[in-house]
Amino acid sequence: MARSLVDLLTTHASIHPDRTAYRYLVTGDTEGEVQHLTYGRLAARSRAVAAWLQEHGLAGSRAMLLYPPGLEFISGYLGCLSAGVVAVPGVPPQGRSQNHRALTRMKRLMADADAKVILGGREVIAALDGMAQHLPELDGIARIATEDIPDEAAAAWREPELTAESVAFLQYTSGSTSAPRGVAVTHANLLANERVITERMGHTPDAIAEHRNELIVSWLPVYHDMGLMGPILNTLYLGVTATLFSPLHFLQQPARWLTAVSRYRPHTSGGPNFAYELCLKHATPDLLDTLDLRSWKVAFNGAEPVRAATLRRFADTFGEAGFRREALYPCYGLAEATLMVTGGSVDTPPTLLEPDATGPHAGETDAAAVGCGRPGPGVTVAIADPERQEELPEGEVGEIWVGGAGVAKGYWRNALATRETFRATLPGHEGRFLRTGDLGFLRDGELFVTGRRKDLIVIDGRNHYPQDLELSAELSHPALRPGCTAAFSVDSGTEGEQAVLVAELSPDAAGESEKVTDLVRSAIGEAHGLSVRDVVLVHPGTIPKTSSGKIQRRATRAAYLDATLATVGEPGQL
Known part of the structure; x- marks a missing residue:
């Protein structure tokens, strides 16, 4: 062996x-x-x-x-x-x-x-x-x-x-x-x-x-x-x-990805959600006529929030080129677990849970929760109350904890962070757990990821996930760049925590900034029952991101508070 x-x-x-x-x-x-x-x-x-x-x-x-x-x-x-x-x-x-x-x-x-x-x-x-x-x-x-x-x-x-x-x-x-x-x-x-x-x-x-x-x-x-x-x-x-x-x-010409898949006919290929959005943006009839995507069995989607709207549109658009809806493969993983924690079943379409018909997202189908599959062999996933460090019943949102042989040794030369992150225990479970810092819930053994614990926005006792607010904002106007929006909260003093949204605006829409700002406010108000303190539109490529392309919400918040954002016109304030 x-x-x-x-x-x-x-x-x-x-x-x-x-x-x-x-x-x-x-x-x-x-x-x-x-x-x-x-x-x-x-x-x-x-x-x-x-x-x-x-x-x-x-x-x-x-x-x-x-x-x-x-x-x-x-x-x-x-x-x-x-x-x-x-x-x-x-x-x-x-x-x-x-x-x-x-x-x-x-x-x-x-x-x-x-x-x-x-x-x-x-x-x-x-x-x-x-x-x-x-x-x-x-x-x-x-x-x-x-x-x-x-x-x-x-x-x-x-x-x-x-x-x-x-x-x-x-x-x-x-x-x-x-x-x-x-x-x-x-x-x-x-x-x-x-x-x-x-x-x-x-x-x-x-x-x-x-x-x-x-x-x-x-x-x-x-x-x-x-x-x-x-x-x-x-x-x-x-x-x-x-x-x-x-x-x-790939970024220069997203069609190169699909052309390579069509040419070499691999079993597996994928990337973060934004990659699928880029392909949709460049999906011309001429391109579709040249592609044969029938052999693509696993189109994995991870590393950032997986959006139901993206999955639907990608399957519908590239179905003309032989792409199968069953190939869509949302998954979940993180470096602390070496990588993969959960993934779907091959040849099975992803699980999309529509929002509660009576909840704040009623009728907002694009906010559907996307299943990220089940744990791999030897992997245990539990949902825990991070404060009480107790396992929560199925369906309740809590911190995602992971156990198994793939969980890494710890953080290099950082005993304190290792003890806080890699050494959790749960009653009724053997061994130690990795505290991921991610929030989610289990349903029928499948994991649904809802956001990052540190990014959670709590206003008037209600929890709001920033990626939900960001999605609602981006859908409000085509000039807002997908995957280039940051939502966070700031302390406004007497009024407590209030939401702020920063979004990158396409250059050709600079003259419509006031209209876009109003649409963002309206969309978030209708979908989430939330009043936004500030909507700031910034130039493309200026929102802080990690080297892997993830939005750095806390860095964006710091830039907002320091008034160092590259704004387009004046932000509309309440």
Whole structure:
């Protein structure tokens, strides 16, 4: 039985060395340049990187991985695992507009992880070398472009002494409600979560054979858990083939994603809800005529709130190209659980619970709760009262607690946060639970996620989930950008907590700001019975987001209170 992904790489390289493990679409286009990495070549390159790390006495230390999109990251990551080095995936500084943010995060992660070496692509390493005099954090830290490590180095590789509890890598959280923390993921955690992904997503031998080993197409960034655990590591776990391309190429032309799915006919492909919205925005009749999406079995949707309206529209629109409603696959996971916690059943449409006909969302079908499936094998999900730390009955909303072998070891060098987050217990349950900070409820064993506990808006004793307010606002006018709205509350003094909504407005609608503001107020009032203190319309791309694209509501709130938002005209105040 495999003890680690390193063992599995050795096995696959021995059994089918010439099989393509990963192909990379250099331009994002299926007709453009395509790079291939076989299992034999991957094993050789990973061992060469590992041997270099071992030779430089870095076993047991941390290595920051800073790679542009492409295949070299995979060899660097697996090289770390093959050397007993803890990998720390990071976002490489790239582009003038992103340099400051990427550098700030990189420095924070390097310091927290106490990284001893930086592995990266040639251009990234050259750029860091040029910045070294301005970055004292780089003093004493080795830097190597792994392309420059010769293949011959692999001969010196020594198999590391790995145990199930050895830390494989640090997955830093996106920091949507707090500063990023390094989740210490062990080799046992990795294998356990790959079993969950395999079982929940129906990656059976029969399904793999039916798809001719073509498992997945992905544009997701590999330095985040969603892009790493499924597209990269589940491919390796099963010894199959993945097709990858850059997130930037997807954002430039969302149709590239669907064209790649149509061309390579994988079993699985997916992304956050906003990705499906982008595809809908570019769904021209000409595009639909070129697509064949019949082979797409699992279109996973996670990492941010899954919207019922998006699911409906995507199925209706791309049904013309053979997409099946049963392929829609909402799921739930988080870095602290390695990744996947719950997922739907393959070939079964998602569960949509319409709001209570007598409740505040009566008739608002777009606010339907979306089921995120059931726990994977060996995973326990409980809904708890976070204050009393007691399990709640089915149907009641509380904090989502998760137990199982995929739950990570804890936060890197942060005993207090580890104890608060990873060491919860529940009467009637064995073992410890991870407190996710997410709110939700169970119905017939299926999980429904309702929001983040820290983001919950409480006004006049009533709970409001910010994503519900944000959705109502975005639906009020087409000029409001989907997934670019933040709702939060502020203390107004004598009147207590009041709601504020900040939304990005399309440039061509700047002259309609007053009308849009009135429509937002009206929509939230009608759907939620809530009066909004302030509606602030801002320029596109200015709402704070995490590196994975999640809205940072607390950062937006701070910018609002500091009056530093890039507003379009004057906000309408009550």
